Amino acid sequence: MTIQKATNITWHDGNITRDDRERLLNQKGIVIWFTGLSASGKSTLARAVEEKLFEQGHLAYVLDGDNIRHGLNKNLGFSPEDREENIRRIGEVAKLFADAGLITMTAFISPYRADRDKARELMEEGRFFEIYVHVPLSIAEERDPKGLYKKARAGEIKQFTGIDAPYEAPQHAELIVDTGKYSLQESVELVLDYLQAQKVI
Amino acid sequence: MTIQKATNITWHDGNITRDDRERLLNQKGIVIWFTGLSASGKSTLARAVEEKLFEQGHLAYVLDGDNIRHGLNKNLGFSPEDREENIRRIGEVAKLFADAGLITMTAFISPYRADRDKARELMEEGRFFEIYVHVPLSIAEERDPKGLYKKARAGEIKQFTGIDAPYEAPQHAELIVDTGKYSLQESVELVLDYLQAQKVI
Numbered sequence: 320m321t322i323q324k325a326t327n328i329t330w331h332d333g334n335i336t337r338d339d340r341e342r343l344l345n346q347k348g349i350v351i352w353f354t355g356l357s358a359s360g361k362s363t364l365a366r367a368v369e370e371k372l373f374e375q376g377h378l379a380y381v382l383d384g385d386n387i388r389h390g391l392n393k394n395l396g397f398s399p400e401d402r403e404e405n406i407r408r409i410g411e412v413a414k415l416f417a418d419a420g421l422i423t424m425t426a427f428i429s430p431y432r433a434d435r436d437k438a439r440e441l442m443e444e445g446r447f448f449e450i451y452v453h454v455p456l457s458i459a460e461e462r463d464p465k466g467l468y469k470k471a472r473a474g475e476i477k478q479f480t481g482i483d484a485p486y487e488a489p490q491h492a493e494l495i496v497d498t499g500k501y502s503l504q505e506s507v508e509l510v511l512d513y514l515q516a517q518k519v520i
Numbered sequence: 521m522t523i524q525k526a527t528n529i530t531w532h533d534g535n536i537t538r539d540d541r542e543r544l545l546n547q548k549g550i551v552i553w554f555t556g557l558s559a560s561g562k563s564t565l566a567r568a569v570e571e572k573l574f575e576q577g578h579l580a581y582v583l584d585g586d587n588i589r590h591g592l593n594k595n596l597g598f599s600p601e602d603r604e605e606n607i608r609r610i611g612e613v614a615k616l617f618a619d620a621g622l623i624t625m626t627a628f629i630s631p632y633r634a635d636r637d638k639a640r641e642l643m644e645e646g647r648f649f650e651i652y653v654h655v656p657l658s659i660a661e662e663r664d665p666k667g668l669y670k671k672a673r674a675g676e677i678k679q680f681t682g683i684d685a686p687y688e689a690p691q692h693a694e695l696i697v698d699t700g701k702y703s704l705q706e707s708v709e710l711v712l713d714y715l716q717a718q719k720v721i
Binding site: 334335339340343344366369370373376378379380382386390391394404408411412414415416418419420421441 | 535536540541544545567570571574577579580581583587591592595605609612613615616617619620621622642
C-alpha cells in the first residue's frame with residue numbers, strides 16, 4: 320500500500336453535518352410517514368413518489384415491509400409490545416436517514432396514534448410529515464391484493480387492522496390522500512406539490 | 521389543494537433501484553465496518569474519511585455510538601444477548617444505508633468475530649469492507665480520552681473490552697490501519713486509496 324502524503328488539504332475541526340449533506344443533495348432531509356389501512360396504497364404511492372423525485376435528481380428512500388420486516392425487525396412478532404417496538408425502530412431509522420439528508424418515506428399501517436406521535440417527536444419541527452393514505456375499508460377490502468382481508472374475515476388471520484384490530488386515523492395529518500378518489504399519478508402530484516410548498520425540494 | 525394534472529410524464533413500472541441511486545450519487549453503496557479497541561480511533565477516522573469524501577462530492581454517513589446508542593439501540597444493555605442484538609441491528613441498518621447508495625461507515629468496538637461475520641453475510645460480495653483500526657492496548661490505554669480504561673482497571677466498569685472482556689481481532693480484514701503508527705491524515709489516505717482501488721469512488 321502506498322501512502323499519498325497530502326500536503327495541501329485543509330483539515331477542519333468540525334464534522335460533516337446534515338446541513339452539509341443537504342447542500343450536496345439540494346434538498347431537505349425529512350421523514351414522510353405514510354399511514355393507512357392495508358391495501359390503501361401506501362407503498363405504491365411511496366415508490367411512485369420516490370421515482371418522480373429521482374427523475375428530478377433527488378435522493379429518496381422507502382422503508383417498508385419489504386426491507387424492514389425480514390431484516391432489522393425480523394425478531395419482532397405481532398404482540399402489542401412487538402408492534403410498538405416495530406414502529407419505534409422504524410422511527411429511529413427514518414430519523415437517521417433524514418439526518419443523512421435523504422427524503423425518507425415510511426410505508427407501514429402504523430395503526431396507533433401514540434406510536435406515530437412518538438416517531439414525530441423524534442424529529443425537529445418541519446421535518447416530519449404524516450400523510451394519511453385514506454380509503455374506505457370497503458375499497459381496501461375490494462382491492463385485497465394479497466387476500467389478507469379475506470383471510471381476516473374468515474378468522475384465519477387474527478388482529479387484522481380494520482377487521483378485528485383498530486385503525487386510529489390521524490387527527491392532524493399534514494396531508495390526506497384519498498387513493499379511492501385520485502389516481503396514482505394525481506396522488507403523487509399532491510405529495511410533490513406539498514413537498515415543494517414546504518421547500519423540501 | 522390544487523392538483524397539477526401532469527400530461528407528459530412517463531410512468532415506469534419498475535421501482536428505483538440501488539443501481540439508479542448509485543448512478544445519481546456517482547459512487548457505490550457499501551459498508552465500511554471499522555472495528556477495534558476503545559480509543560483506537562475508529563470514530564475519529566470514520567468522521568475524517570466522511571469529511572474527505574464530502575469534499576470530493578460523495579455522500580457518506582457514519583453510524584456510531586453517538587447516533588445509535590441513544591436512539592435505535594437505547595433499549596439494549598451490555599449483556600451478551602444485548603451486545604449481539606446491538607451489532608445485529610447496526611448491520612441491518614448499515615445494509616439499508618448501502619442499499620440507499622451511501623458510503624456507510626460503522627464505528628463500534630464490535631469485539632466478537634461471529635457478530636462481525638454476520639454483518640458481513642448480510643451484504644453482497646464486494647460491498648462490505650472490514651477495517652481493523654489497530655493500536656496496541658498500551659497506546660489505547662494511554663490515550664483513554666474518556667477515562668474508561670482507568671475505570672475498568674479500577675473495577676468500576678466491568679466487562680470492558682481489552683481489560684476483562686476479549687477483543688477478537690479480525691483474521692481477514694480488508695484493511696488494517698495502525699493508528700499508533702500513522703497520523704490521522706495518513707490513515708484517511710489509506711482508506712481512500714483502498715476505496716478507489718475497489719472502485720467505490
